[in-house]
Amino acid sequence: MTSVLCLDVGSTYTKALHLDxxxxxxxxxxxxxxxxxxxxxxGVEDLLDATGTNLAEAHACSSAGGGLRLAVVGNEPLVTARAAYQAGLSAGAKIVHIAAGGRPDPGALAAARPDLVLLAGGTDGGDEGMVLDHARALADIRLDVPVIYAGNENAAPEAxxxxxxxxFSACANVLPRIGELNAGPARERLRQAFLDHVIGGKHLSAREDVIDLIGMPTPDAVLAGVEHLARHCGRDVLVVDVGGATTDVYSARTPDPESEHLYAEVGGTAWNSRTVEGDLGLRHNAHGIAEAAVEERLMDDAELARLRPALDHRTARPDWLADTGAERDLDLRLCTLAARIAVRRHARGERIGGPGQPVRGAKNLSSTGLLLASGGFFRAHPETTAASLAEAVLDDFAGGIRPPRDATVxxxxxxxxxxxxxxxKGAPRNVSNYLADRLASGLLPEGV
Incomplete structure (x- = not known):
């Protein structure tokens, strides 16, 4: 029997899925x-031994080493900076700084400690002045990190x-024309930069064969899986992944020409996208969940005060597992709060450019057919959390968004x-299709 081993090398745990x-x-x-x-x-060798597989049968992704810290530099907050921002998020990067409009602030850019700078600006054949001014500024700052250019193709040689x-490396413009988001080439270049400068550059392994095994950042792999599931099942998919430090939301939506016409954005529409909430985490950022819940009027100040000792305990011991019914109930409440708040933020969009600027990137989630939960606590308690997630997301009519109307959870x-x-990305397609079938089995209406 041939087998396939899929590995996710995280900062805390390395997870393996062994498949026929x-x-x-x-x-x-x-x-x-x-x-x-x-x-x-x-750790990889330990899992290979435990499954009786070898490197030739393995495929891996990773978020070890802290992920890719990305700074985005663009012309306009709501146009090229937002397009580059979307490309960075979709590639699994953590956006640590956005500079748009004027020349980047050298101190703020250096303080963000990016692993990489994504420079964008101008449509193809349009004005070259500002993006080249930004290139001069980056040359003066000399951060000693790679720069990926994804702006006006006519200005690329001068940049x-x-x-x-x-x-320096260049790829196709993330915004070749107003309203046309072209994130794919920048996403692929960022993926390679992650492998070169995070996995390889941080010396996480002396084994070249193990480094070569890692094909993409974990968030990029998950988004690709969400996209595959949506195509395979013919349904819009929404995924909420509540982790110990962050809560990630992924959505794959069917392009809607009518919606795109009515609500078109000059920065283009990202129909498949990911957002990361760095203040919402079951352990490292347990306080962030509760404080955000107060801001969203999902918890009052009195309850927050009562929960502080339990939140302190979770923050101080991120590897702690809830050992009583009451503690598991609190973890469930924190998970569902994180899910509701993260989906609200995902659907509301982002405010690029500071206070007073309009929000861009709002998403209509009403056509979502599958709502999936991921994350350690959800996976450990699937039956309990599915019902709680349905209530937290499907019934959320007070968050200023259009939640899924009739999604299976x-x-x-x-x-x-x-x-x-x-x-x-290249292994036998029947295996990924089988996984999609298994994940959707029993979830979709009869005949789908």
């Missing part, structure tokens, strides 16, 4: 602490000349989404 390479059947799901203190290859002293209990994204 012919049928796609899930043989086992394993997890081991990530061996960052020595070499991530140690490369100005940044000759830095690591389930938990990705075997953590299949990341594997679907990995396998869609």
């Amino acid at each position: 390479g012919e049928t796609g059947e899930v043989l086992r799901h394993l997890s081991r602490p990530t061996t960052l203190a020595t070499d991530i290859a140690d 490369e000349r100005l940044l000759a002293g830095q690591r 389930a938990v990705d209990a075997e953590y299949r989404l990341f594997a679907m994204g990995l396998l869609g």
